[in-house]
Amino acid sequence: xxxxxxxxxxxxxxxGTAASESGPKVTGMKPAGRSGERTVPKESFFKRYNLxxxxxxxxxxxxxxxxxxxxxxxxxxxxxxxxVLLQEGWVLAQTGIITESIMASxxxxxxxxxxxxxxxVALGVFMSKFxxxxxxxxxxxxxVGPIPALALLPLFIIWFGIGEFPKILLIAxxxxxxxxxxxxxxxxxxPSTLIRSALSLGASERQIFTRVMLPAAIPNFLVGxxxxxxxxxxxxxxxxxxxxxxxxxxxxxxxxxxxxITNMFVAIILIGLExxxxxxxxxxxxxxxxxxxxxxxxxxxx
Amino acid sequence: xxLEVREVGKGFGERSILRDINLVVHEHEFICILGHSGCGKxxxxxxxxxxxxxxxxxxxxDGEAVKGPSKxxxxxxxxxxxxxxxxxxxNIAFGPEVQKAGKAQARQTAREFLELVGLEAYADSxxxxxxxxxxxxxxxxxxxxxxxxxxxxxxxxxxxxxxxxETMRVELQKICAKLKPTILFVTHSISEAVSLADRVVVMKHxxxxxxxxxxxxxxxxxxxxxxGKMMSRIERILMDEEPQELLQMxxxxx
Numbered sequence: 187x188x189x190x191x192x193x194x195x196x197x198x199x200x201x202g203t204a205a206s207e208s209g210p211k212v213t214g215m216k217p218a219g220r221s222g223e224r225t226v227p228k229e230s231f232f233k234r235y236n237l238x239x240x241x242x243x244x245x246x247x248x249x250x251x252x253x254x255x256x257x258x259x260x261x262x263x264x265x266x267x268x269x270v271l272l273q274e275g276w277v278l279a280q281t282g283i284i285t286e287s288i289m290a291s292x293x294x295x296x297x298x299x300x301x302x303x304x305x306x307v308a309l310g311v312f313m314s315k316f317x318x319x320x321x322x323x324x325x326x327x328x329x330v331g332p333i334p335a336l337a338l339l340p341l342f343i344i345w346f347g348i349g350e351f352p353k354i355l356l357i358a359x360x361x362x363x364x365x366x367x368x369x370x371x372x373x374x375x376x377p378s379t380l381i382r383s384a385l386s387l388g389a390s391e392r393q394i395f396t397r398v399m400l401p402a403a404i405p406n407f408l409v410g411x412x413x414x415x416x417x418x419x420x421x422x423x424x425x426x427x428x429x430x431x432x433x434x435x436x437x438x439x440x441x442x443x444x445x446x447i448t449n450m451f452v453a454i455i456l457i458g459l460e461x462x463x464x465x466x467x468x469x470x471x472x473x474x475x476x477x478x479x480x481x482x483x484x485x486x487x488x
Numbered sequence: 489x490x491l492e493v494r495e496v497g498k499g500f501g502e503r504s505i506l507r508d509i510n511l512v513v514h515e516h517e518f519i520c521i522l523g524h525s526g527c528g529k530x531x532x533x534x535x536x537x538x539x540x541x542x543x544x545x546x547x548x549x550d551g552e553a554v555k556g557p558s559k560x561x562x563x564x565x566x567x568x569x570x571x572x573x574x575x576x577x578x579n580i581a582f583g584p585e586v587q588k589a590g591k592a593q594a595r596q597t598a599r600e601f602l603e604l605v606g607l608e609a610y611a612d613s614x615x616x617x618x619x620x621x622x623x624x625x626x627x628x629x630x631x632x633x634x635x636x637x638x639x640x641x642x643x644x645x646x647x648x649x650x651x652x653x654e655t656m657r658v659e660l661q662k663i664c665a666k667l668k669p670t671i672l673f674v675t676h677s678i679s680e681a682v683s684l685a686d687r688v689v690v691m692k693h694x695x696x697x698x699x700x701x702x703x704x705x706x707x708x709x710x711x712x713x714x715x716g717k718m719m720s721r722i723e724r725i726l727m728d729e730e731p732q733e734l735l736q737m738x739x740x741x742x
Contacts, residue, residue: 379569382539387583387634388559397586401573478573478614 244268266448271455274448283437288456290432294350295422295464298357302418303411305358306365314373314399327366335360335417336424348429353422360421365410372406373399405479408472415468419461434460489515489637489670491536495545498531505531506694509545513638518664518671520681522722523691529674532691533642536672537563549637559587562636566643568627570615576626577602577611583634601629604663621652625659632663638670645680657683661707678726682718683708690725698725 232238251267254260266274278284313320335356342352376399384398426435434453441449491513498506506528513519521529534540536547538557547554549561557563562583570579577598584594602608605625615623624644631639645653657680664671664684675681681688688700700722704712 377567377569379565379567380571382537382557383563383565383569383630384582384586385539385557386537386559386561386563386636386640387586387630389582389586393586397582398571401571404573476573478616 302358302361310369353425361414364414368410372403376402496542497544520685528694562631564641568623601633
């Protein structure tokens with residue numbers, strides 16, 4: 187697993203520089219992880235986890251940084267070598283800042299993500315069940331949904347101060363919209379014959395809901411969760427960059443203020459690792475819940 | 489058990505789908521509703537199941553009007569409609585479970601019906617892992633496990649290949665001999681209707697045009713005496729008029 191994490195670090199540092207939304211990229215990463223596990227176990231460890239590209243990446247980085255230290259093409263401090271980062275990271279870890287930051291960020295993202303998902307599913311339930319609720323909510327959501335959550339952050343800070351609440355609220359909000367849209371779509375696309383056969387077997391309306399509608403909508407919910415995980419991570423980092431005193435985003439701002447570029451790199455890498463970890467958990471959950479699923483390219487061809 | 493369909497009519501918008509349908513199904517009877525696609529046979533079945541409401545007339549079971557779907561009328565769909573996230577056994581246990589049979593009892597019932605359709609080995613498989621014929625067997629087992637008074641089957645073998653269809657027909661005949669259920673079976677295959685049904689209801693253009701008592705002894709096959717004759721009698725009714733009507737339409741339009 188640690189190797190799988192390593193291989194995604196690169197992707198995330200790259201993503202960081204691209205500075206675009208990571209939403210679509212989340213899905214882009216999916217096949218890479220899958221094809222990784224699919225390979226035959228006979229193959230060597232390196233090939234199996236596809237480690238070579240990551241290793242080459244860090245070697246090139248290391249070589250370039252070391253070269254730059256002597257040639258000074260630009261200020262060597264701007265791009266510290268990975269080994270330097272490891273050393274500095276270790277020193278930093280011993281002060282306890284890293285654990286503290288990771289803990290703070292993890293709690294925020296977990297709370298926000300759960301809160302957003304729960305509310306989204308709950309509203310999805312009501313909207314799919316009562317037409318009047320949908321009639322009232324969907325135009326409003328269409329109006330408010332497309333607003334980038336980050337635009338709301340300053341407002342949230344003015345309204346709710348700089349404590350934990352506005353941060354968690356922002357993450358919850360970014361999670362809420364995609365999860366709601368996908369889950370609602372899932373509820374709506376339950377095949378009518380499934381509902382009909384459940385009715386003809388004597389299921390009550392509540393049983394139809396808990397035993398047919400909910401499980402049928404889970405695949406869609408998970409797609410929504412994948413999409414929103416990327417979005418809510420950017421919400422997390424930005425909210426920690428504005429008015430926070432802990433967390434990985436704060437580490438970056440703090441490092442900027444004191445011009446400690448190594449710390450900045452350490453924080454960036456940690457964000458990537460944390461994201462990979464979360465998306466890995468989500469994958470595990472998905473694989474468990476959707477064990478019944480077949481199809482796709484995996485089953486189309488040997 | 490007695491199912492009565494009285495003067496039932498149904499239309500969607502301007503279009504009238506069914507007119508003046510009268511049909512009585514008695515206990516242990518196997519009735520086939522036979523007709524071309526679009527003749528309204530599935531609509532009739534959906535109304536009997538309680539998914540749709542008739543515009544005129546009434547449908548009743550033992551004198552009680554059908555208001556909506558109920559466990560007393562089990563349904564087998566052409567697309568089998570199994571719950572893809574449940575194992576085969578859980579699918580079959582669904583009916584007993586939602587009818588508050590208790591988990592262990594429901595599984596026991598499910599095993600019995602799984603055995604009936606000969607799929608014990610696939611109890612823990614998911615529907616996606618089964619072939620079309622196997623899925624439909626599970627569909628039948630699931631509907632039967634709900635202990636319905638009448639089993640409604642909407643072209644259950646319509647999506648299967650010809651060979652599987654034959655096997656399934658024999659299979660269904662065996663089940664019928666064992667359990668003596670009441671079945672209303674919609675099909676567009678004349679041979680299927682003749683080999684399975686006690687009575688064949690021939691529908692055309694939203695009306696019942698004739699009802700045939702098949703009266704052949706089970707097990708039936710193409711070689712049973714009278715089989716071919718019955719088939720051609722039904723065929724004559726079903727295929728008749730068609731050219732004439734086309735002719736009329738042409739005359740009418742020009």
